[in-house]
Amino acid sequence: xxxxxxxxxxxxxxxxxxxxxxxxxxxxxxxxxxxxxxxxxxxxxxxxxxxxxxxxxxxxxxxxxxxxxxxxxxxxxxxxxxxxxxxxxxxxxxxxxxxxxxxxxxxxxxxxxxxxxxxxxxxxxxxxxxxxxxxxxxxxxxxxxxxxxxxxxxxxxxxxxxxxxxxxxxxxxxxxxxxxxxxxxxxxxxxxxxxxxxxxxxxxxxxxxxxxxxxxxxxxxxxxxx
Numbered sequence: 001x002x003x004x005x006x007x008x009x010x011x012x013x014x015x016x017x018x019x020x021x022x023x024x025x026x027x028x029x030x031x032x033x034x035x036x037x038x039x040x041x042x043x044x045x046x047x048x049x050x051x052x053x054x055x056x057x058x059x060x061x062x063x064x065x066x067x068x069x070x071x072x073x074x075x076x077x078x079x080x081x082x083x084x085x086x087x088x089x090x091x092x093x094x095x096x097x098x099x100x101x102x103x104x105x106x107x108x109x110x111x112x113x114x115x116x117x118x119x120x121x122x123x124x125x126x127x128x129x130x131x132x133x134x135x136x137x138x139x140x141x142x143x144x145x146x147x148x149x150x151x152x153x154x155x156x157x158x159x160x161x162x163x164x165x166x167x168x169x170x171x172x173x174x175x176x177x178x179x180x181x182x183x184x185x186x187x188x189x190x191x192x193x194x195x196x197x198x199x200x201x202x203x204x205x206x207x208x209x210x211x212x213x214x215x216x217x218x219x220x221x222x223x224x225x226x
Contacts, residue, residue, distance in 0.1 A: 011055065011064040015175050016086055017168075018068045020108050021093035022101040026127040029158035030093065031069040034168060037161070058172055065172070089121040089175045091167065094142075096126045096155065097134040102145060109149050121174040122151045125167060130157040 019027040035052045056063045068087070092108055094101035105124065112120060124146045126137060139155075146153035152170060156163045 010062065012061040013176050013179060014064040014066070015088045015172060016066045016068065017171060017175075018087045018090040019093055020090050020112075021125075022095075022104050025093050025095040025098075025101050026158050027093050028069055030091075030125070030127060030156065030164065030167075031067060033158045033161060033164050034067060056168075056172070058169055058176075061176065063172055063176070065168075085115060085117070087117070087120060088179075089123075089171045091123055091125050091171060092151075093125045093127050094137070096128050096137050096142075097131050099136045099141075102126075102137050102142065105145060106148075119178075121171060121178060122149070123167060123171050123174075124151055124153045126153065126155040127158060129155040129162055130159050 019031060021027055031052070035054055052067055054065045054067065056065060090112070092105050094105050109122070112122075124142065126142050128134075142155075143153050154163050154167050154170065156167055158164070
């Protein structure tokens with residue numbers, strides 16, 4: 001569970017997260033939804049990068065989050081990737097109503113790997129899930145890309161706020177556990193059996209729950225997609 005905390009209070013972790021992806025996939029709308037909890041129809045293309053600070057409490061830990069929104073313009077790709085060297089994690093965003101940005105995600109990941117960030121925590125984000133009748137990318141197509149690079153996949157809507165908290169909580173947990181010695185890692189509870197295990201545990205892309213390896217396979221939402 002995440003909740004806002006007052007900026008300035010002592011934090012347990014300082015984290016930088018980046019939003020990557022092509023233009024007009026909704027990165028800036030996700031950025032605004034995360035920072036201001038609202039949707040804006042009036043957004044312009046990001047030039048270079050934009051950043052905002054927010055402090056959250058997750059798993060009883062205070063997190064100082066610096067969130068970076070980046071341009072999707074291919075002419076600035078090398079500039080954006082240069083900034084990524086300071087990233088602790090990234091959200092790779094594509095548009096569920098357009099198939100081409102998903103193909104481009106593979107290039108984004110490969111370029112990130114070329115900068116030496118093979119171990120960078122990442123989550124693949126299918127945005128605009130509210131536009132169901134305009135959908136061009138299936139769940140199976142998206143999860144195939146995620147599985148190719150062994151990363152999680154979550155579908156979001158900046159318009160109605162679906163899975164926005166889930167997206168950030170999942171990535172922040174991954175980053176925090178990477179920063180901690182294994183003996184100090186926070187444990188996450190399986191929603192089915194109550195067994196506590198060290199994260200990362202498997203998370204359902206359709207809800208905010210975590211599951212152990214056994215019960216993610218038995219989770220109804222996952223069973224209908226297998």
